[in-house]
Amino acid sequence: MQFHHHGYVSGDPRVKPAAGVGLSRPEELPDEVDVLVVGTGPAGMLAAAQLSMFPNVTTRIIERRPGRLAIGQADGIQARSVETFKAFGFAERITAEAYAITEMAFWKPDVANPSRIVRTARTPDDPAGISEFPHLIVNQARVLDYFAEYMANAPSRMKPDYGYEFLGLEVGEGEYPVTATLLHTAGPKEGQRRVVKAKYVVGADGARSKVRQAIGCTLSGDAANHAWGVMDALAVTDFPDIRTKCAIQSGSGGSILLIPREGGHLFRMYVDLGEVDPNDNGAVRNTSIEQIIEKANEILHPYTLDVRNVAWHSVYEVGHRLTDRFDDVLPEDRDTMTPRVFITGDACHTHSAKAGQGMNVSMQDGFNIAWKLGHVLEGRSPENLLATYSAERQVVAKNLIDFDKEWSTMMAKRPEEFENPSDLEDFYVRTAEFPAGFMTEYAPSMLVAPAKHQALATGFPVGKRFKSAPVVRVADTNPIQLGHHATADGRWRIYVFAGPALPGADTATKRFAEWIANSPESPLAATPSEADPDAWFDVKVIYQEDHHTIDIGTVPSIFTPQVGPFKLTDNEKVYATDPAFDIFEERGLDRGGVVVVVRPDQYVANVLPLTATAELAEFFAPLMKPTPTTIPSAAAAGTPTERVSLVGNGAL
Template sequence: MQYHTHGFNPGDPNVFAAAPGHRRAGDPLPETIDVLIAGSGPAGLCLAAQLAREPSIRTMLVEPKFGPMEKGQADGISVRSMEMFQAFGFAEKVMRESVWINETTFWAAGAESLLERVARVQDVPDGISEMPHVLLNQARVHDMFLDLMRDGPTKLEPDYGLKVVDLEIDPNAKDYPVTVTLEHTDLARLGQTTQLRANYVIGCDGARSSVRKAIGGTLHGDAAHHAWGVMDLLATTNFPDWRMKSFVRSQDAGILMVLPREGGHLVRLYVELDALGEHERVADRGMGADDIIAKAQRIFQPFKLDVKDVVWWSIYEIGHRLTDKFDDVPADQLATRTPRVMLAGDACHTHSPKAGQGMNVSMGDTFNLGWKLISVLTGRADPALLHSYSGERRAAAQGLVEFDHKWARVVGSKAPDTVTDGLPRVAREFVNNLPFTCGLTVQYEPGLLTGAQLHQHLAKGFEIGKRFHSAPVVRLADAKPMHLGHCVDADARFRLFIFAPANDTGTHGGAVDALCSWLQNDAASPICRFTATGEDIDAVIDVRAVFQQGFRALDYTAMPALLRPHVGRLGLCDYEKVFCADATRAGDIFDMRQIDRANGCIVIVRPDQYVGHILPLDARDGLSAYFANILRARS
């Protein structure tokens, strides 16, 4: 982490000096705003945390509730989300506070209909990520995003007690084309409305989204027609796997899932309740916490469950639904309009919580959107870039809905569990689905941001369109062992990783030096074209290099100037751009990611940690063309 770039910075390096001109929550409402976010769930907060870091963007987040969440809602955090949290800087805090899910067990009725453990499997496959799968109260995740917002230069905080009730878009207006009607929800001003105008509105306001309705969006799909109870509780039990993630299937009382929670004692239960009629809703049954407990006790028999305290509970029936489009632009106007209103999270896709993907996919939506909004609002990219949001994230959500359909049928099946290769069906399907539930199967199609796979063979382990699969390296300047992917911060910058060919030591005359010289000095290079005068040379595209030699075999001072840039107000040298393979410790990145040792390559990583393209080291035209499709030339 670098925090003396512009001069000595005492105190907490995560707290930025306040940028001028930004209102604080509770101040009079503005007449205009750059971005209005509706809803302070995980999608809204993930977006707000990104925007809060950009001093030039005025952001407002409205929430009808009167304060931050304290308990309940989601708790599963996939390894992909943990990688994202690393970019925000709080993955270590989450790992320290959370419970790690290392093993999953499966129970079913055995001899004399008594429950017995029928399988146990490793929850996160080896080598799939450096991050664990963890469980943590969603409220704590919210807290960490809220801290980032408050500590950022814009000092952003939610405006509680306000909700979006309607909006209108003037497609012909250049500035602030969205007129938003806000309504107060506190008793003192209940029902009072006010209006403001925004450049962009992002609806993160849940399955009953007012923003979605205002742009004519509809959730299509089916209802589950089955009630499930979820409960966070403190209890005593003789069930052996109380601190394991467990699937429990009784003979005839139904099924439940056990999810241990942070703190060593708290546990969450998902409990199958009753089937619902075609037109029946959960509320019609009048069920409560006692019904969840009683059903769980029946499923657990002959094990005992003595509930000491119920922390939170809910009964739900969630279908699998998806909206047609994640923005406001009609299909026949794509060439003439750019998005002004976009949807994220439950506002555009809903599903059951059985796969633990709701919070994770919602945050994935706005992690995809955040850097695009920043790029457009700061003038780095054309507004047409925002079209890519709906295309990329709707496809990801479609994959989730299809998976959830399949997995819900497996979990809820009443058929006998057939055993194949030593595993019952539920356990076998669980193992097959692990890459999906880890959040690692999203692959963006070739297009504006994702290149063709012509040169995929140069780095087979960095799949184009998928998330950048980090691997160990050693930083040359200080011999620090670390993960290369941890260089990708949530700062809206592209990363260009140069993997050096064999025998290239970065000195004059080598392929790395030639590429760096062109990037830094040639007017046709993307760095020269898209970095504005007065900006640091890495303000838009952050170039780093990885060499095959050990760190003792290389001379840092002989590296190209682009890899030793002088940045910030004082022109200080950045010593963190050059890395070496870590062949003696955790593994050689060139072997682990199947990088062509003879020729090396360029790997372009998007600001949201996805691989945008792979190119040969001499592909000057291809490199220029990739960025020319995304960024605006700057003077």
């Protein structure tokens, strides 16, 4: 962590100097904002936290509740999310308080006596070692607390505005085209309405989203007509794996997914309540906690569960629903309009809770849209960048729902319905990369280049998340994880994996460094002259040699930029191969040198040879230089049902 480059810091280095809107942030919700985020769930809070790093963007996040969430319904934190927490600076702290899953146990009816359950298998949680981060269990409320702390410490000094319910919106014209109507739900103005105008609105307001309704989207899909009771409980039990994640199938046909919780003692149980009559009209949701506990004891036989305290419980029916778009632009208007309103998380995709994906996928929704809004509002990128949000995340949500249908169906099966006794645990191991959050692969677009040069870096697939690896930082000889130094600061990363020669030699690496530092075609040329040279692009170099052989004084200056008001030299962008882990070998990197471009949300955008400077310039040109004539936003076309094409009206 670097924090003295603007002068000596004696306090908490996580508290960034206030800047931009953070210098005089009004306590009251202003009448006009750049971004209005609706809902302080995981997607909304991550989006707000990312936008808090753009101090010239006025972002406010509202919540109907009068204060912070006390207990959340989501608790599973997949490894991809912990990677994201690392970018926001709290991965180590939340890991310390969380429950870490290392194995999963499978229990099935005893062949000799099917009325009893017996443990039949144990499987590692991450058998392939797909991440250096663990799979965690921690209350959703704590995740939100950490994001709230991050945004409060950010230059914009952001904090949630509690006590506001979103009622509806209209999209019109002007600088602040979205008019949102809110209702005070707490305080002296309770019951009064309030109007706020915004340039953009992000709806993170859950499965009953009013933002979704306002833009004419509907959740479509089906229900599995199968109900589950869920409880967070403290109990005395003789079940030996009460502190291990378990999939339990009983001879009676019922199932339990057991998830130990953080802090010891507490655990969550998803208890199978069986098939639901399609004409039930929601009656199953009246199942009492006593009935859930009784069913759990039936499934656990011969073990017993004496529940002493229930922190929270609910009954739900599995449903898999998805909207066909995640913003306010109709498909037929994609070529003529850019969006003003976006929906994230449960507002646009719902599924069962048993795959532990809801909070995790929702947070990636928030990450995806937030940095794009930041870039557009700061003038880094054109408005058409925002259209990529719906295109990218709708596909991810569809894949999640397809996976969850298969997993939840398997969890609801009776043991005798499986073709092979080990089908459930085999599926768990075979699909481990998906629930861990690493199967997302964005298709080619203005943000993701075709994988033309993928053979140069086979371990960094274009469109997938940048998988970290150990390297050695030359300046201080510290072994580090390369990806862990990519913070959520809105910057693009350009990793230059150098050719075989040392820094002082006249190599392709040196020529590339000269081009990216000085060419008017370089993406770095878009960086404002008054900003640090690495303000928009974080350019790092990784040499193949041992760190002892590298003279940092001979490294091209683009890799040791001068930053801050004192123009201090940053020597922490120069790396060497870790002798215990050859990143070139392990990540399939071409020894002739290769450039890997990574988006602000940690996904690989391009892989290029060192000589392909024209291709790199061509990739970034539409991202960094707004087009002379901006495509009209959806704001110019009225409500979703009133929009008409602007082609032929002089708008294009």
